[in-house]
Amino acid sequence: MATFSPSTHCPSSSAYSNKSSSSLINGNPIHHHRTTLPSILRKRCRSTKLYLHIHLMEEEFSAVHLQDGAKSMKASPVESDDGPVKILKDGILSVPPVTPPEESIDIANFDFDKDNSTVSITVVGASGDLAKRRSFLHFSHFTMKVASLRFHFTIFGYARSKMSDAELRNMVSKTLTCRIDQRENCGEKMDQFLERCFFHPGQYDSQENFLELGQKAQRTRGWKSCKPSFYLSIPPNIFIDAVKCASSSASSANGWTRVIVEKPFGRDSESSAALTRSLKQYLDEDQIFRIDHYLGKELVENLSVLRFSNLIFEPLWSRQYIKNVQFIFAEDFGTEGRGGYFDNYGIIRDIMQNHLLQILALFAMETPVSLDAEDIRNEKVKVLRSMRPLRLDDVVTGQYKSHTRGGVKYPAYTDDKTVPNDSLTPTFAAAALFIDNARWDGVPFLMKAGKALHDRRAEIRVQFRHVPGNLYNKNIGTDLDLATNELVIRVQPDEAIYLKINNKVPGLGMRLDRSNLNLLYAARYSKEIPDAYERLLLDAIEGERRLFIRSDELDAAWSLFTPVLKELEEKKIVPEYYPYGSRGPVGSHYLAARYKVRWGDVGSEQ
Numbered sequence: 001m002a003t004f005s006p007s008t009h010c011p012s013s014s015a016y017s018n019k020s021s022s023s024l025i026n027g028n029p030i031h032h033h034r035t036t037l038p039s040i041l042r043k044r045c046r047s048t049k050l051y052l053h054i055h056l057m058e059e060e061f062s063a064v065h066l067q068d069g070a071k072s073m074k075a076s077p078v079e080s081d082d083g084p085v086k087i088l089k090d091g092i093l094s095v096p097p098v099t100p101p102e103e104s105i106d107i108a109n110f111d112f113d114k115d116n117s118t119v120s121i122t123v124v125g126a127s128g129d130l131a132k133r134r135s136f137l138h139f140s141h142f143t144m145k146v147a148s149l150r151f152h153f154t155i156f157g158y159a160r161s162k163m164s165d166a167e168l169r170n171m172v173s174k175t176l177t178c179r180i181d182q183r184e185n186c187g188e189k190m191d192q193f194l195e196r197c198f199f200h201p202g203q204y205d206s207q208e209n210f211l212e213l214g215q216k217a218q219r220t221r222g223w224k225s226c227k228p229s230f231y232l233s234i235p236p237n238i239f240i241d242a243v244k245c246a247s248s249s250a251s252s253a254n255g256w257t258r259v260i261v262e263k264p265f266g267r268d269s270e271s272s273a274a275l276t277r278s279l280k281q282y283l284d285e286d287q288i289f290r291i292d293h294y295l296g297k298e299l300v301e302n303l304s305v306l307r308f309s310n311l312i313f314e315p316l317w318s319r320q321y322i323k324n325v326q327f328i329f330a331e332d333f334g335t336e337g338r339g340g341y342f343d344n345y346g347i348i349r350d351i352m353q354n355h356l357l358q359i360l361a362l363f364a365m366e367t368p369v370s371l372d373a374e375d376i377r378n379e380k381v382k383v384l385r386s387m388r389p390l391r392l393d394d395v396v397t398g399q400y401k402s403h404t405r406g407g408v409k410y411p412a413y414t415d416d417k418t419v420p421n422d423s424l425t426p427t428f429a430a431a432a433l434f435i436d437n438a439r440w441d442g443v444p445f446l447m448k449a450g451k452a453l454h455d456r457r458a459e460i461r462v463q464f465r466h467v468p469g470n471l472y473n474k475n476i477g478t479d480l481d482l483a484t485n486e487l488v489i490r491v492q493p494d495e496a497i498y499l500k501i502n503n504k505v506p507g508l509g510m511r512l513d514r515s516n517l518n519l520l521y522a523a524r525y526s527k528e529i530p531d532a533y534e535r536l537l538l539d540a541i542e543g544e545r546r547l548f549i550r551s552d553e554l555d556a557a558w559s560l561f562t563p564v565l566k567e568l569e570e571k572k573i574v575p576e577y578y579p580y581g582s583r584g585p586v587g588s589h590y591l592a593a594r595y596k597v598r599w600g601d602v603g604s605e606q
């Protein structure tokens with residue numbers, strides 16, 4: 001009899017190893033099991049060798065257990081009854097022996113749609129920049145790669161602009177790529193994806209138009225039970241109108257409606273709280289999926305794995321061994337085309353308050369009770385609430401100016417026609433943050449984010465303290481800084497994790513150099529790294545909330561940045577100007593030096 005806990009851990013592979021099964025999916029053993037269990041919605045367990053997925057279907061759930069790293073799949077309940085799952089003490093469930101199914105299942109022919117439900121995503125604001133450039137592309141990758149295997153799936157575009165289905169498909173087709181699997185008839189898959197795209201014109205505040213959308217969607221696929229999600233790709237000031245109409249007029253009878261919201265979630269604490277309050281008039285918190293796409297990036301996902309599944313890191317993860325931590329975001333292009341949006345927000349709201357702070361929270365949080373969304377988000381909130389609000393003294397801001405290089409003139413931020421000539425909006429910022437808890441007391445957490453810099457990168461740098469009484473000091477010079485270890489988690493590009501160590505240069509002498517223990521993903525893994533949105537969309541559809549921002553997390557995040565944002569604006573702080581394509585304002589180095597830190601991305605060997 002295998003045992004597992006609903007909230008804390010997954011069964012080990014060995015828990016199932018005594019069960020024989022003749023059923024295979026892609027060569028992986030599969031065990032089916034059906035019973036009654038009212039209180040568990042779904043449990044996802046991930047480990048390298050094991051994936052367990054339970055779906056609640058009314059009062060029944062079916063469990064599909066795939067071994068050896070196979071992906072989880074939504075499966076219809078199998079027609080066997082192995083008896084009830086018993087709840088033992090401490091919430092441990094006892095799972096009766098699994099009856100192996102009689103025939104083997106071939107994934108290509110497996111019918112995942114037996115419940116005949118349809119997932120539909122409506123891109124609200126389908127005529128806009130985000131929708132055109134990114135949303136449909138993400139949906140296409142997601143649909144072609146994942147969803148088409150699992151769901152009836154439709155995508156609706158909704159906007160005030162008039163468009164036919166054919167025009168929408170034409171617009172969308174221009175953004176599609178064959179990034180998914182070149183070998184597997186990509187063209188055919190794109191066509192299949194486009195066939196699932198429809199357009200419905202309407203106003204964002206019209207109940208009637210949303211009702212028509214809902215009806216059209218019902219007709220399109222003959223929904224038995226429909227699972228509508230709305231992806232808000234509109235300016236935030238019309239979110240509430242759209243949500244009100246979508247939830248009251250285009251939502252499913254079974255209340256499945258979900259709303260996926262892109263940042264910005266407000267401009268400060270007050271506007272964010274007001275937005276949340278308004279959304280909650282029409283939706284429950286668990287229907288709102290606030291996307292921070294950095295949480296869907298592979299190396300950000302891996303951060304917790306690195307920390308909590310490797311003995312060598314966690315003991316070092318504190319003020320005792322870590323001198324400082326750096327979160328660096330750089331883009332080698334400006335706000336081209338997005339100045340209108342950007343000027344109202346600036347780099348602190350665009351990148352720091354969300355993407356970098358989310359990574360920081362995952363980096364610094366305590367070990368969660370389990371991998372469940374609420375347990376992880378609880379720990380993130382705790383660490384955010386232990387942080388000191390950012391002070392003006394601890395911030396440096398910059399704005400890029402025009403620069404000519406190699407005969408090419410690169411524009412200044414204010415050359416954008418949608419940006420006022422006298423704009424003081426920062427396109428660069430560096431900040432020093434502190435976590436006032438026992439683990440991190442006194443450790444500077446430095447952030448740096450900028451547009452129009454000399455390269456594009458996102459990385460986490462962990463600089464360790466020097467070795468006390470280092471025996472090899474004289475072999476590496478007197479600068480102890482040169483001898484400290486540094487762990488670099490390169491989120492993009494060229495995903496990698498590397499550790500800088502001191503090493504003896506081979507030879508008869510005793511000379512040390514700095515070398516890297518390097519896990520370069522491209523060299524280690526042949527599989528393509530999924531786009532952040534593929535993961536996030538799948539999770540939103542499946543109701544997995546781990547990678548979405550909860551409202552209290554959002555409040556805590558805004559509390560840290562709102563005072564300084566207000567001060568910057570009220571005092572009209574002039575940003576330090578830096579040339580397009582440079583390394584950014586020199587002020588960031590003074591800020592780091594104040595805390596005895598050297599930015600890790602500067603220097604010959606990064």
Ligand SMILES: NC(=O)C1=CN([C@@H]2O[C@H](COP(=O)(O)OP(=O)(O)OC[C@H]3O[C@@H](n4cnc5c(N)ncnc54)[C@H](OP(=O)(O)O)[C@@H]3O)[C@@H](O)[C@H]2O)C=CC1
Nearest residue numbers: 125127128129130131159160161233234235236262263264
């Ligand atoms: N663009 C980007 O790269 C990113 C955008 N975001 C966020 O995503 C959302 C969408 O961004 P984006 O596509 O750039 O936005 P757009 O300004 O392009 O607006 C999207 C659509 O909304 C409708 N719309 C625009 N303004 C109004 C208005 N005042 N009243 C009613 N309808 C309006 C228009 O459609 P129609 O007239 O046809 O109805 C427009 O095509 C925003 O919240 C933005 O902050 C987040 C990250 C990146």
Ligand SMILES: O=C1O[C@H](COP(=O)(O)O)[C@@H](O)[C@H](O)[C@H]1O
Nearest residue numbers: 263293331350351355458492532
């Ligand atoms: O959210 C945003 O992110 C992008 C950068 O995302 P990436 O995945 O390409 O690194 C940034 O350009 C944009 O300003 C910001 O709104």
